[in-house]
Amino acid sequence: MFRVLLDDLNGAKEYEFNPVNPRGGGYIVKYVNSNRTEMCSTTLTFAQGDNEPTQPHLTVVGNDELQVNWVSASSEPGEVIYQVGGTDAWVTHKESRTPRTYKATDMCGVPATGTGFRNPGYFHSVSIPNLDQESAIRIRTGNATSKTFTSAPRILAGDAKRHKVLMVGDLGTSGAGQLGGARGFGVLEFPPESPGYVMTRYNESEFALGVIYGDISYANGFSTVWDQYGDELANNGGMLHPTVTSVGNHEYISLNNPTGWYPDFGDYRRPDSGGECGIPFSHRYPRDGDESAHNYWFSFDFGLVHYIMLSTEHDYLNGSSQHQWLENDLSRVDRNKTPWIVATGHRPVYDPCSSNGVAGDIGEMLRSDVFSLLEKNNVDLYFTGHLHRYARSSPVNGIVHVLAGSGRFTAYTCQNDLPHPMEKSLLNVGYVELDIISRRELNATFWAYDSSSDEMKILDSFALAK
Template sequence: MATSTRCSRRPPRGAPSAPLLSLVLVGIFLLGCSVPHALCYVRPPARANIAVSLAVTDINAPQQVHISMVGADKMRVSWITVASVSSTVYYGTSPGVYTSSASGSSSSYSFLTYTSGRINNVVIGPLLPSTIYYYRCSNATKEFSLKTPPGQLPIKFAVVGDLGQTGWTKTTLDHVAVSGYDVLLLPGDLSYADNVQSLWDSFGLLVEPLASQRPWMVTEGNHEIEKVSTIESFRAYNARWRMPYELSGSSSNLYYSFDAAGGAVHVIMLGSYTDFAVGTAQYNWLIGDLAKINRQTTPWVVALIHAPWYNTNYAHQNEGEPMRLAMEGLLYKARVDVVFAGHVHAYERFDRVNLKKQDKCGPVHITVGDGGNREGLASAYISPKPAISLFREASFGHGQFNVVNMTHARWTWHRNSNDISVVGDGVWLTSLFSTPGCF
């Protein structure tokens, strides 16, 4: 059952003054907010962009460090340097004591008049599960640390989309940092660079404190396309955020899958902005990927997309419909448990659905495009609220998907309420593999 939440009586900074409050509340009601506390929660105002810069005193120093999972026991360490350095990572389980090392490669890319620094990628491992490793990139003196995900259940995922780099982004990241998550899942729209390549550098610096400590697994959104003249799409995204697509048999960094918790959870990262129609490479790959899953050992299957297939917000209505028509049947037949999406700058949780109707064997669709981007919240909802939409709210925040065991998982959505993380929605989910009549 959904968690009931008392609404905060203290409005966030920048809330409307008392004479305007009644008009704001009426407007919220007319826009379709339907949760019990909606009439006493005031939407937070926008916050300014953050431009993170680094005074480079050492051209060999690593910056924008982030890590991602590569198979069951390895991690990719990615970082950027001004100068060309040895792409080597030294690591061990004690601070300052490095018992192992691994080497990789580096590259750079150009975008109009911009040329990136050297983007280094090194895969380290094998690594032990649930273990803290200390590491150093190349010959730099700064030491980083990471914690590997658990090799079995339980496992906690942080789920947040459409991050950007505003004051609200910083608040969201602060809340994620103390959540105790093992792996972060991001369904697209990372930096909102939108062709201004220096903003990719700023974003990398902003997220480094988190992304250097826990694996971030991402897929692309529309703001990653960055198509200009003859420049191919996704140039910066593919160069900076390389995912382990080859291991899942994918031929593109724009869609892939990976296992977590010793294979108990299978995560499918789909590409909303590359070909997905019947017969395309992504469609055929998805068929093959789903066919490999053994639900006896992998009871939980989760998919991520950017443009939601189910959406009762006026923003981006029906933009995910072509992909839904092409792929929903595949996910339904495979009994995918949850589909996370971004794109719409608000939060919404649906019932288990298929073909736009409630279906006990369909996935739960959840939109979490509320990370804190500069474009602001999407607060206009279709009214009356369709019955399949169980909770919707236009607030910044993030989600936590805690897979407790083979049969049950806890989902909670955490609203950024005046810089305090408040649980606004929560539900216990039962895996479809253990749901009578679905297998």
Template sequence: MGSKLVFTLCLFFIASAVTAAADYVRSRPRKKLEFPWSSKPASFPQQNFQVHISLAGNNHMRISWITDDKSAPSVIKYGTSLGRYGSTAQGESTSYSYLFYDSGKIHHTVIGPLEPDTIYFYQCGNQGPEFQLKTPPAKFPVTFAVVGDLGQTGWTKSTLDHIRLCEYDVHLLPGDLSYADYVQPRWDTFGELVQPLASARPWMVTEGNHEKERILLFNDGFESYNARWKMPFKESGSSSNLFYSFEVAGTHVIMLGSYTDYDIFSDQYNWLKDDLSKVDRDKTPWLLVLFHAPWYNSNEAHQGEGDKMMMVMEPLLHAASVDIVLAGHVHAYERSKRVHKRKPDPCGAVHITIGDGGNEEGLARKYKNPQPEWSVFREASFGHGELRIVNSTHAIWSWHRNEDDEPVKTDEVWITSLASSGCISEKSDELRRILRAS
């Protein structure tokens, strides 16, 4: 009798645990953050603010910042010892006006060549506080923090706090950064919000729909984004800051634009063909692609918005044996099996939607049922992802839910690279045919 009772109690507790996980109460939106700090602290009357860094070609880093002083130099002093700068780099600057708003002087300065996996100290504009950054490793392992649709809310702060705990090398952001939505000072507060992280590790971003900010007859769109977040598009042979690529530690990463032309006659499509033709899977066995509007989405939100881009570009990405596709836009999390043409395919890409950074619009809570065959895991919660590429053949992906301000690892999977399978040789003819097409 006693053993039956124990067995029954065990079943009860197991069932309760499963029910608790299934019945997890999703977090509600949080209000926009207020920013009480002054843009000109007394200790630094010519303040350098909104400092962030990005990769800028082989062994180089671009440092971006803003000053109110229009005469401030676009100079970076840097070195490997605190307070001792052995190198100096001169950069460029820009500014923009948007209706009644005038930006500060926006500086972009490239430093390098830099040693991999090394801490550098740097100072912007010959004065002000000292910052430090860490360059990514030259070889595996390498870790990417991934999150889209950040915004500037209490949940955004939780997400950034959790990313801070992750020992990542590069941050990947597939669109919707500040949610300024035409209110230009919100770009400034966003820059200040992310500066502690973005000044220390490279942030590689692509545009989302909230970056468009187009005003008919007055503004063509993306002016604020392009001026503030300059990415290595020229270094990768692209004609636009809205699409580019870069390489880090055995990984080739392609950032595409969901909101610029992508048809087969477009600059983006032809640049993508050229970029893929140069990928060496012996040198970079991992191939990642990011854009904003997901192609594989079983949430009721934003259904079909990526279909046109998918129709044009999925054949090319499949032929090139892309390993992982990361998207945002839908304010929830979803991970697929390897998939192609809406069906599981062992030579297709793993698609991950991670537009759950913490924006004020809230979560996309409704999913379509039944769950598609290609969909493995889906949940409407705020959070962030971590992709640790361990070696040339294996990587581990994990998603961390923001639960009561604590990061809780809720989904995890090992992924094997297509470069270590027979998929690349099987699809070589397919890739050559597409690359030759006009």
């Protein structure tokens, strides 16, 4: 459900927002007064019907490919049509795998298995060769075709082209809060209490890549929120440049996840995913052609950087499959092609709020079992979210820790006692911009929303050199 709060429009005569095609005949739009009496109503339908390809986004797979993911009501394989740069020729790639979907019973708890469930449609994926600069792409399912997108190519491993990457965690959805809707219960309210300042900034051609490391939509068991998030990303850079996504607690952990990890430390037995237990996440963000466990941990190369996407929601201790995968992955990095290594994981090692004992327990285990590997292999940066703030460390055994988990929300107000090694701590909505300058230079900038000027401003920056 969408709700536009007229009293919050400050006298404006109109308000515009973009509801996603719900794959079920459209919407009933009602005008309801303060007494909840319906004054009038109409219907809102979508010209292409339920088969319309919606929520598209690009990602990177394999060594040199791109993958287009989208959602439709059609269970028939779709296709991606793209135009080779500088020519009039269009190339068609048909979907080779069966479109996938899931049922309420595939998940593990409420509200995902009950009031939060809505038929999610079918999830489609097509891998295509790398594009030329500003190539045109269309997506087709059934009798419906998407609009034409202009998409940037993937920068291949070893390519020294200077570029910028947006790094953020805990991004969320316009109209929703942190509980599966504006006030929970799957309802999206507009004007949004927490606007998408970061999402809007992502819709700029200056970025070559986006990396989102967990707590993506905050659907928390409500399918409607996932749909709206997917549409918001599609309208704000999702097809402009590749986006790579990893898992967080709000996608995976539950009180009774049948594949969950419940160690004797930390706070892994919680209802944070609203009973989703990774099912919507794994359907929306597949990793075709990658050596990974589903899509929970994996790596990829982009330009001069090797990116490692870890899952802090799965077993990462010595002897685990993820730990073994990480050791193998690090041993294969070609530092001649990718001199920089950037690792990400949803949960932080260091917390600027030293009173947070739970995060500290997890941090200790990450330090003892994961960071011995990262430090041994000279990883440069570790990005994390989970705590809704920004913080940055000085180098710890060569690794700079960056907490950038305020993609839409800020929380965890505390005394910034800045225990070593944290040098900076800020409670601002924002993101980190990585500027990959060369094999020897890399800059990072924290852009934060400033309410007094209604602009994004630089509040922190640092540089690395080799």
